[in-house]
Amino acid sequence: MTIEAPETKIVDSYRISCDGGEGALGHPRVWLQIPNEHGWVECPYCDAKYVHKDFAETTE
Structure with missing residues (x-):
């Protein structure tokens, strides 16, 4: 059985809700x-x- 990787979302705000x-x-x-x-x-x-959109390129 494999476990799926958590979802990664690119966002526009530094404060978000989940x-x-x-x-x-x-x-x-x-x-x-x-x-x-x-x-x-x-x-x-x-x-x-x-991930904030300003950091999207550096975190992948």
Whole structure:
């Protein structure tokens, strides 16, 4: 059995929310702050990685 890699999303804002995106199968909405130092943050519930568009080229 293989485990899928967490989803990576490119975003325009340094403050974003994540709710798992699957309606009732998601998780509680959390607000995340992307640090200016490295330009990305991971959701503590679903491990989705949010990358600010200014850092999209450097984190892949």
